Amino acid sequence: MSQLDDLKAAIKDRLGELDCVIGWEQGYDALHATPLFIRSEADLDRLIIGPLAVHNLSTYLPGLKGKKVGIVVKGCDSRSVIELLNEKLINRDDVVIFGLCCDGVVSQRKIRAALSADPGFVESVTVGADDLKITVAGQNATLKLADVKADKCLTCQHPDAVLSDVLIGAKHGAPALASLACQDEFEAKSDAEKFAFWQETMSRCIRCYACRNACPMCVCRDYCIATSRDPLWVSQENSPTENMMFQMIHVSHLAGRCTECGECERACPVDIPLMLLRRYMNKQVKDVFEHQAGTALDQTPPLFTFKVEEERIHERGW
Amino acid sequence: MPAQDSRELRIVGFLCNWCSYGGADTAGVGRFIQPTDLRVIRVPCSGRIDPLFVVRALMNGADGVLVSGCHPRDCHYSEGNYYARRRLELLKRFLPITGIDERRFEYTWVSASEGQRWQHVVTEFTRRIHELGPAPLFNPVSEADWNALALKASQGLGCSCHG
Amino acid sequence: MERFITKTNLTRLAEDLAATCRVLAPVATGGTVTFHRLRSGMSIDLHSRMAAVSPKAATFPQTEELLQVTREGEDKKPEIHETLPQGKNVVIGCRPCGARGKLIFNPVYETEKIKDPYFIQRRDNTIFITLACDRPETTCFCHSVGGGPADTAGSDVLLTLVGEGYVARSVTPEGEEIMKHALFEDAGDKGKEADAKNARALEMMGPAHDYSSAPAKILARFDDMDFWTAQSAKCISCGACTYMCPTCYCFNITDDDLGLTSRRIRTWDNCMSHTFTLEGSGHNPRPTKAHRLKNRVGHKFSYYPDLHKKVIACCGCGRCIKQCPAGVDIRQIVNAAQEYSE
Numbered sequence: 001m002s003q004l005d006d007l008k009a010a011i012k013d014r015l016g017e018l019d020c021v022i023g024w025e026q027g028y029d030a031l032h033a034t035p036l037f038i039r040s041e042a043d044l045d046r047l048i049i050g051p052l053a054v055h056n057l058s059t060y061l062p063g064l065k066g067k068k069v070g071i072v073v074k075g076c077d078s079r080s081v082i083e084l085l086n087e088k089l090i091n092r093d094d095v096v097i098f099g100l101c102c103d104g105v106v107s108q109r110k111i112r113a114a115l116s117a118d119p120g121f122v123e124s125v126t127v128g129a130d131d132l133k134i135t136v137a138g139q140n141a142t143l144k145l146a147d148v149k150a151d152k153c154l155t156c157q158h159p160d161a162v163l164s165d166v167l168i169g170a171k172h173g174a175p176a177l178a179s180l181a182c183q184d185e186f187e188a189k190s191d192a193e194k195f196a197f198w199q200e201t202m203s204r205c206i207r208c209y210a211c212r213n214a215c216p217m218c219v220c221r222d223y224c225i226a227t228s229r230d231p232l233w234v235s236q237e238n239s240p241t242e243n244m245m246f247q248m249i250h251v252s253h254l255a256g257r258c259t260e261c262g263e264c265e266r267a268c269p270v271d272i273p274l275m276l277l278r279r280y281m282n283k284q285v286k287d288v289f290e291h292q293a294g295t296a297l298d299q300t301p302p303l304f305t306f307k308v309e310e311e312r313i314h315e316r317g318w
Numbered sequence: 319m320p321a322q323d324s325r326e327l328r329i330v331g332f333l334c335n336w337c338s339y340g341g342a343d344t345a346g347v348g349r350f351i352q353p354t355d356l357r358v359i360r361v362p363c364s365g366r367i368d369p370l371f372v373v374r375a376l377m378n379g380a381d382g383v384l385v386s387g388c389h390p391r392d393c394h395y396s397e398g399n400y401y402a403r404r405r406l407e408l409l410k411r412f413l414p415i416t417g418i419d420e421r422r423f424e425y426t427w428v429s430a431s432e433g434q435r436w437q438h439v440v441t442e443f444t445r446r447i448h449e450l451g452p453a454p455l456f457n458p459v460s461e462a463d464w465n466a467l468a469l470k471a472s473q474g475l476g477c478s479c480h481g
Numbered sequence: 482m483e484r485f486i487t488k489t490n491l492t493r494l495a496e497d498l499a500a501t502c503r504v505l506a507p508v509a510t511g512g513t514v515t516f517h518r519l520r521s522g523m524s525i526d527l528h529s530r531m532a533a534v535s536p537k538a539a540t541f542p543q544t545e546e547l548l549q550v551t552r553e554g555e556d557k558k559p560e561i562h563e564t565l566p567q568g569k570n571v572v573i574g575c576r577p578c579g580a581r582g583k584l585i586f587n588p589v590y591e592t593e594k595i596k597d598p599y600f601i602q603r604r605d606n607t608i609f610i611t612l613a614c615d616r617p618e619t620t621c622f623c624h625s626v627g628g629g630p631a632d633t634a635g636s637d638v639l640l641t642l643v644g645e646g647y648v649a650r651s652v653t654p655e656g657e658e659i660m661k662h663a664l665f666e667d668a669g670d671k672g673k674e675a676d677a678k679n680a681r682a683l684e685m686m687g688p689a690h691d692y693s694s695a696p697a698k699i700l701a702r703f704d705d706m707d708f709w710t711a712q713s714a715k716c717i718s719c720g721a722c723t724y725m726c727p728t729c730y731c732f733n734i735t736d737d738d739l740g741l742t743s744r745r746i747r748t749w750d751n752c753m754s755h756t757f758t759l760e761g762s763g764h765n766p767r768p769t770k771a772h773r774l775k776n777r778v779g780h781k782f783s784y785y786p787d788l789h790k791k792v793i794a795c796c797g798c799g800r801c802i803k804q805c806p807a808g809v810d811i812r813q814i815v816n817a818a819q820e821y822s823e
Contacts (some may be wrong), residue, residue: 020714027808029619034808035715055807059717109512118530120618120803132518137616170734187415192454195417199456200467204515206534206543206724208751211717214806222755233374236735238543241377241456246442248416255408267806269721270533271513280415284408303408306400308390313407315426469522 002170007072007098008044010166014070014096015041021070021098022060024053030125031111031134035060038070047072050127051145054105056080056261059216061090068094074102078161079259079294080216084311085163086163086299089219092161099161101169102152104145106132106221109271111148115141151180151275152262162295198244204270211274212250214267217257217293225249251277256285256302260292288312327381327447329356331440332371334364336394338386340430342440350437353444356384363387364425365398369409376418377456380439382447386439392429395441399427421446482657483672483680484665487646491527494664495519495573502569505539507532516572523711525573527612528642535727535800536575540583540603541723543749547599559715559743565598571606571659578623578798580609580635582727585796588789599747608655611636613679617686620799622812624683625690628797631679641675647673674747691804692782692793692815699783699818706771712814713774715807720751721808722801723777728794731757752777778814 011021020037025046027034033052038044049072051119057071059072073081078099084090111132112119121137132143153159159174161167186194212218212226226234226246233249235242258278265275285291289302289312339360345352347474361367364387371384385406393399406425413420424443428436458464486494496519498504500519504519515534517523545566552559570645572580583604614621614630617635623629633639637656640647648671651657702708723729733750736743750757753774758767767773785794802810 028802028810028813032808034810037711037714060715108509112530113512117620120530120620121616122619191414191417191419193417194415195454195456196470197469198417199458200470201511202456203467204510206749208720208724209754210717210719210721210804210806215718227754227756228338231371235737235746236544236733237737237746238748239457244416244456244717245374245377248372250376251412252370254372255405255412263806267719269722269725269804270515271511273511277415279414281408284411288407288411289404303401303404304399306404308400310403310407313403315403315407465520468517468520 003100004029004049007049007100007168007276008047010168011038011047011070011072012041014166017068018070018096019064019067021072021096022057023047023072023098024049024055024057029122031108031119031122044057049100051079051104051149052125052127054108054150056214056216056263058084059214059263061095061216062219063221064096065090068096068231070096070098072098073161073164074100074105075158075160076102076156076259076261077216078163079158080261081164082257082296082297083217083257083294083301084219086294087219087301097161097164097166099164099167101160101172102153102156102175103159104149104156105149106145107150108266110150111143114148141157145231150262150266151182152260155180158295164299177265180279183276187280190268199240201272202240202243202247205238205240205247206270207238207243207246208269210267210269211264211272211288213246214263215250215254216261217254217259217262218250220253222235226289233304234256247274247277250274251281253272255281256289256291256304257293258282322333326355327383327444327452328379329359329384329388329444329447330375330380331356331384332361332364332367333358333385334366334387334394334399335360335362337388337392337430338428341386341428341432341436343434344430345436345440346433348433350433352437352440355382355444355447356440362394363395363398364402364406365393365395365400367372367402367406369405372406372409372423376422376453379453379455380422381450381453382422382443383424384440384443385423386428386436387425389427389429419450419453421450482651482660483668484582484660485643485646485668485671486640486649486665490664491573491640491647491774492525492752494662495525495571496521497664498571498659499575500733502571504571504573506573507575510801516575519573525574529742531575531576531614531618531798532579533800533804534725535582535608535798536572536579537582537727537729539570539572539607539609541586541600541730541732541749542603543765545747547601547745550745552741553815554741562798566603566606568606569604572607573610574612575609576614576638576798577611577630577632577634577636578621578628578638578796579727580611581623581628581632582635582796582798585728585785585792585794586730588792608637608659609635610640610649610656610659612637613639613641613675614682615642615678616682618799621686621797622690622800623797624686625692626793626795626797630682630686641678643671643674643678648672685801690812690816692819693791694819695793695815696783696786696791698821699779699815700787701820702821703775703779708818709771709775710769710780713769713771713809716753716770716774717807718753718755718770718773719806720753721804721806722811723751723753724749725800725804727796727798727800728781752780774809774814778811778818781811782815 025036117137126133508517590600781794
């Protein structure tokens with residue numbers, strides 16, 4: 001049986017005891033998947049998995065707290081579930097985790113860059129073992145999956161679900177790059193260059209908060225300080241300063257909690273490379289606290305605790 | 319003593335009520351000469367300082383931000399400065415990716431009796447900020463600045479994967 | 482008037498216009514295409530893809546200063562300066578849906594009793610040079626909501642790509658005035674080719690969906706929260722859809738104070754946000770994303786048409802669908818309401 005059949009059988013098995021199971025189905029065109037809320041066996045027919053099923057569905061879990069929910073997770077998504085559990089934002093007993101052994105998902109941005117025509121004109125897509133055959137505006141193209149994989153997949157240390165009740169497929173690990181060339185290149189730039197980059201990029205931001213709402217760890221939801229009037233952290237004005245301030249809020253509140261699922265960057269309608277900030281912060285967290293969010297149960301996020309003697313913090317001697 | 323060169327820069331200081339604010343007071347009572355660029359904001363504890371206070375100050379045009387609290391093990395509330403240390407350390411390490419010069423932010427510990435140490439800290443930090451000069455504003459100011467920025471944007475800069 | 486302009490000359494025209502007006506055009510930056518104020522050295526990107534953000538900002542900026550307040554000192558009376566928009570704007574290269582979108586504003590911002598000077602001033606001083614679409618994207622449905630790939634409503638000039646240039650057709654006298662520029666040449670018989678192209682683009686869109694039953698059908702579901710909860714399950718309640726939308730016209734007004742000066746600004750609001758309807762008492766009549774999505778869909782396909790001559794407050798550009806991080810499809814929701822049987 002294929003992974004998808006196994007998954008369907010496993011879900012069918014548990015569906016009776018659950019309010020719904022969250023998975024993916026084909027979206028508005030052949031190139032896009034969309035979240036699927038499975039409530040009946042009939043819904044199960046629409047379930048898909050694979051490289052187009054990009055969404056981190058754990059984003060929905062805190063909003064469904066108190067309900068019995070099943071969720072299909074890739075390796076990276078499972079880290080978000082673990083982090084939500086560690087922060088007691090969801091109850092373990094209420095969640096049934098269907099874990100996948102993931103081979104990576106696509107980046108729509110990379111697909112767009114690789115195609116000669118606008119992927120908005122897509123007619124059909126066939127997902128192969130290591131390629132995508134796409135027909136766009138009457139032209140056929142074959143894209144190697146390796147070339148259009150999301151950045152997070154290139155450095156992914158946890159392709160297999162870290163935590164699951166049912167694991168579908170065989171654990172396979174994955175050879176991963178230690179770091180991303182574009183990240184390294186950006187970090188090596190001068191302060192002035194980086195400053196100018198964010199000024200420019202944030203002038204494009206429309207502060208729609210898609211990055212925030214797609215983030216599984218942004219759990220304040222309706223009560224985010226960025227939209228509060230009292231205290232007033234961010235003006236309603238759309239300007240590079242205010243937009244950057246919001247991103248600083250996002251990144252600060254995720255320090256030590258971000259599971260690097262990349263949903264913020266994927267959700268951005270104007271393609272702002274937000275992961276440059278996230279990856280950098282995560283690197284600092286790892287350096288100082290030897291912590292990677294969502295990689296094990298019962299971890300405490302480093303900013304929720306302290307040590308009297310911090311081995312890796314050397315306050316300035318002045 | 320006025321600023322270390324002819325103009326004053328805007329430095330924001332967040333000082334814990336129990337130690338550093340007292341330390342600054344001690345320095346004043348002791349008539350220790352200090353630069354006057356620092357604007358002090360008194361907070362109950364360094365643990366009260368959301369790193370975003372620092373960020374907001376920097377984004378709003380502060381040229382430098384100094385946080386000072388009780389020495390570790392001396393917190394009036396036992397643990398506040400331990401949390402502060404973790405948060406502020408991360409903030410300091412994070413700043414470089416934003417292009418904000420991390421030297422514009424510093425955190426340190428000064429107790430209420432350390433008037434001399436306060437004088438040293440504030441003098442050194444002010445000197446450093448003067449060496450760095452006024453901080454660039456994040457929002458372009460003039461039409462010409464906007465032009466230059468927009469042009470750079472349309473030519474693509476910064477991140478190889480995002481053009 | 483029908484004339485022809487080469488691609489190179491259109492760029493020149495844009496530069497020429499930029500000397501006297503604010504020109505907004507799609508520009509590729511950082512892997513995306515958005516409308517930018519054209520400045521010397523920037524190149525227009527008309528064809529790689531439809532701009533991610535709509536041209537709405539030309540007539541309804543995301544942040545608009547309404548007035549400034551200054552005070553000389555604590556004991557002085559504050560002085561208030563109204564800051565009405567100045568100068569002329571030209572939008573080049575928006576699509577017919579984007580140009581049509583602003584028409585939805587008219588019955589709201591200009592009525593017998595209420596006239597919004599900011600919007601009206603901008604609208605009346607902005608010229609839309611629109612580019613007809615060659616073929617529909619998977620998210621396009623302009624022909625189902627009264628538009629089309631070569632629709633002229635809301636435009637001043639309509640361009641159709643023919644060979645290495647564009648057949649330009651004037652829609653308004655203002656458009657005709659622009660087309661008197663020396664960079665335009667005689668169209669010859671290229672007009673026929675443009676007609677054929679436009680017809681083909683419309684044909685490629687397939688049959689239009691009939692939304693005429695939508696207002697009543699959506700209203701019939703008004704109290705059926707189960708329906709809306711199911712429809713909004715995957716919505717993440719961000720504001721991408723409303724901010725991308727050419728027809729969303731809701732705004733917020735806030736005062737930004739700084740010392741003795743203050744600015745009153747009007748900014749885009751977002752009905753998907755909890756704070757949109759949050760009342761001072763703490764009560765929120767739209768407490769969940771289901772309530773909010775119901776309003777967004779209902780407003781566009783039911784309440785607005787009921788108030789304003791059956792016009793659907795949607796231009797079918799599809800931005801809300803393709804830019805939605807969760808792939809919420811407004812067409813599907815309206816269909817579900819239309820097809821609903823008890």
